[in-house]
Amino acid sequence: MKQSLSDRLALLSDAAKYDASCSSSGAGKRDSAATKGLGSVSNGICHAFTPDGRCISLLKILLTNFCIYDCAYCINRSSSNVPRARFTPDEVIWLTLEFYRRNYIEGLFLSSGIIRSSDDTMSQMVRVARELRQTHKFRGYIHLKTIPNASPALLAEAGLYADRLSINVEMPTERGLADYAPQKHAGEIRHSMGEMRTHIDAAKDRTLTGRKAPRFAPGGQSTQMIVGADQATDRDILSSSSSLYTGYKLRRVYYSAFSPIPDASAILPIKPPPLLREHRLYQADWLFRFYGFQFSEITAGRPDGMLDLELDPKLAWALANRAMFPIDLNRAPKEMLLRVPGLGVRSVQAIVAARRHRQLRLEDLARLKVSIRKVKPFLYTTGWSPGRLAERQNLRQLFVPQPQQLALF
Amino acid sequence: MAYGFILDDHTSFSAWRPLARQCFLADRAPEEIEWRCASAETTLFDTPLVAPTPKNGAQPPVLRSKCLALLRSILRHADQTRFALAYRILWRAQTEPALASIATDPDIARALHMHKQVREDTHKMTAYVRFREHGEAQNGRRSFYAWFEPDHYVLPSVAPFFSKRFVDMDWVILTPKGSLAWNGETCAFSPTPCAKPKLSDDIDQLWKTYYVSTFNPARIKTKAMLSEMPRKYWKNLPETQLIPQMLADAPARVAAMAAQQPRPAPAFHHRLQQRRADVENQKGTDSALREVHRQSPK
Incomplete structure (x- = not known):
């Protein structure tokens, strides 16, 4: 039946949604x-949100969900009984352009x-990307998933049209990948990433004659790791991110x-990990990217290598490193202020x-919408010293969420 | 009698600027000037307002660019007290030039809050306007209409975004605070309030299909959704009417996934495995043969 x-x-968007x-x-x-065509790119806009809290910015679809690989965590693995379907490249192009014109999306995220x-898939x-750019003068965002082992020539061409390329490492450890995705090889994935990095760096340089190098994925590359399918701890995950x-x-x-x-x-765990774990990992990731933390500092606090689920990683770090606090609001270096919870x-x-112009007091922070309870x-x-507060044995108790009685029925 | 002006609700920075300058050149302090909106309720104690006369030889005000940008932004806000706040900041910035950098100052904190709301409104407009196709294409250009209800007077500031993005089609955005129209060459702004038109588009159905399918029922985070897409936007978005049903169906879908027993793999999986095994065997045979060749004496 057609x-x-x-x-x-x-079918094909349902199959693509597990890529975050x-x-x-x-x-x-x-x-x-x-260019008098269609589309622009700036800071990224989320055009809708679904009740799972995720945004819709790109039309995220697969070209096909037929797959010859058999990765245990994937809905499209060859041993799964999901119904299969495929788009022609022209259909993907049509959908992208029509959705874009109605301002539903910022562009296309195509995987397969x-x-x-x-090579055939890639x-x-x-x-799709080439025709969008050349035939339809489309200047919106294009994110292409690269297929492991695709030829370097195809990868290079993809970079010409795509804003971002990505390849998923899937599992935080090589062991996990070998167990769950027997046809994928960590070495090949890393090799592919290394190749893309070389291309991206080269595109930022000028050529010998001083001209601009051809564009290559100006949005860089990204990847995804699945959390909670195997035994990897948060420390394993974050050290993998670090590298x-x-x-x-x-x-x-x-x-x-x-x-x-x-x-x-059947080899997957039945129970999913708490969503909070994913949230804590993202918080840790943010601390690394924007707050000057090293991943090793964040995970040093606990021997089991997991992040504290009750407290956010910054607060947990501050409580574990109390000797560094309190700090002077008016004099402390910016790097230290960034480490203050809240x-x-x-x-x-x-x-x-x-503070270049005025002495700041604690009340001033309230006007910046900072939680005084958390920072004090x-x-x-001037006018505030935490005194004994900072030395309290049970400081942690001030922050952990209050216990709630379980529902009786 | 008091000094001041009666202003239209949508008075923008460029219209307010000469008035503020006039007050400043007349050396009138913020407390002496009343900025009254035409739509504000008249009260018994309203006095007639006269414009202050500039003094001869008075020095014009000077503002740093950061402060100017802040005033420009807060004058897009719908709050009727924005004129008084802007004039007070202008007045104070003459003696405190770095004022706009002091986020802890009560006036600046309030202005920054307004600035944030305006920025948010602008951003949400770029995200949540939905164009609907209208009629047949003429001279190769298709035409689209959209209805949106912004909280603040942000139309002129979003105009460049839309006219640089949707260049090859004609479009009109109608709002209760005016309209924008693009014809491929110019973007016309009109402050005249518009009524909500009746719009429909068949592609909405595909979009809804996509919206439902991309939702993962196993992770419900309605708080995260609502913080980014507050209910006030829902009435003009085609997809949001599906949300209650999606949430209602979610638990049953998750339960069904958990209850499902592993099923035997489809036939094509077995064929693939077979082929892979054949290739492996072939490779094995090949390498064994090579080995034999290598070891065999020439």
Whole structure:
């Protein structure tokens, strides 16, 4: 029976939703004022939110959900009984443009199951991107998932049209990958990432003659790790992130709490990890990217290598390193202010700018919408000293959420 | 009799600026000037307002660019007290030039809060406007209409975004605070309030299909959704009417996934495995043969 376009859209977006990445930023600014076509890119806009709390920024679909790989965590693995479907490249192009014109989306995030061979799949995806750019003068965002083992020539062409390329490492450890995705190899994935990094770096350089190098994925590359499907601890996950950020200059590492899928493989755990765990990993990731923390500091506090689920990682770190506090609100260096629980990047910038002109008191922070309750054990200033508060044995008790009685029925 | 002006609700920075300058050149302190909105309720104690006369030889006000940008932004806000706040900041900034950098100052804190709301409103407008196609394409250009209800007077500031993005189509955005129209060359802004039109588009159905399918029923985070997409936007978004049903169906879908027993793999999986095994065997045979060749004496 022939499936309608709507049926296939339902199947192929359902199959793509387990990839958490949806960002449409980081590719600089451009628009269609000069090209008279369609589309622009700036900071990334989320056009809708679904009740799972995730945003819809890009049309996230698969070209096909047929796949010759058999990765245990994946809904599209070859041993799964989900219904299969495929789009033609023209259908994907049409959907992207029509959705874009109605301002539903920022662009396209195209991925695919692997059919026939890696190169065959990759070349179809590249064709979609090429025609969008060249035939339709589309200047919106394009994110392509690269297929492991695709040829370097295809990868290079993909970079010409795409804003971001990504390849998923899937499992935090090589052991996990070998167990769950027997056809994927950590070495090949890393190799592919390394190759992309070389391309991206080269595109930022000028050529010998001083001209600009051809564009290559200006939005950089990202990846995703599945959390909670195997035994990896948060420390394993974050140390893996650390090497990805520093070794391959990734823009983003996404953490996707393993989520139950229809027709799941028998080797997967039945119970998903708490969503809070994923949230804590993202908080840790933010501390690394914007707050000057090292991942090793964040995970040093607990011997089991897991992040504290009750407290956010910054607060947990501050409680474990109380000797460094309290600090002087008016004199402490910016790097230390960033480490105070309750102060975000914006409020720290505002504090640093304002204290050049005035002495700040604790009440002033309330005007910056900072939680006084949270920051006051860690700061001192004119009119406030935490005194005994900072030395209390049970400081932690002030912050952990109050216990709640379980529902009786 | 008091000094001041009666202003239209939508008075923008460029219209307010000469008035503020006039007050400043007349050396009138913020407390002496009343900025009254035309739509504000008249009270018994309302006095007629006269414009202050500038003094000869008075020095014009000087503002740092950061402060100017802040005033420009808060004058897009719908709060009717924005004129008085802006003038007070202008007045104070003459003796405290760095004023706009002091986020802890009560006036600046309030202005920054308003600035944040305006920025948010602008951003949400770029996100939640939904174009609906209208009629047949003419001369190769398709035409689209949209209805949106912004909280603040942000139309002129979102105009560049839309006219640089949707260049190859004609579009009109109607709002209760005016309209924007693009014809491929110019973007026309009109402050005349518009009524909500009746719009429909068949592609909405595909979009709804996508919206429902991309939702993962195993992770419900309605708080996260609502903080980014507050209910006030729901009435103009085609997809949000599906949310109650999606939430109602979610527990049953998750339970069904958990209850499902592993099923035997489809036939094509077995064929794939077979082929892979054949290839492995072939490789094994090949390498064994090579080994034999290598070891065999020439």
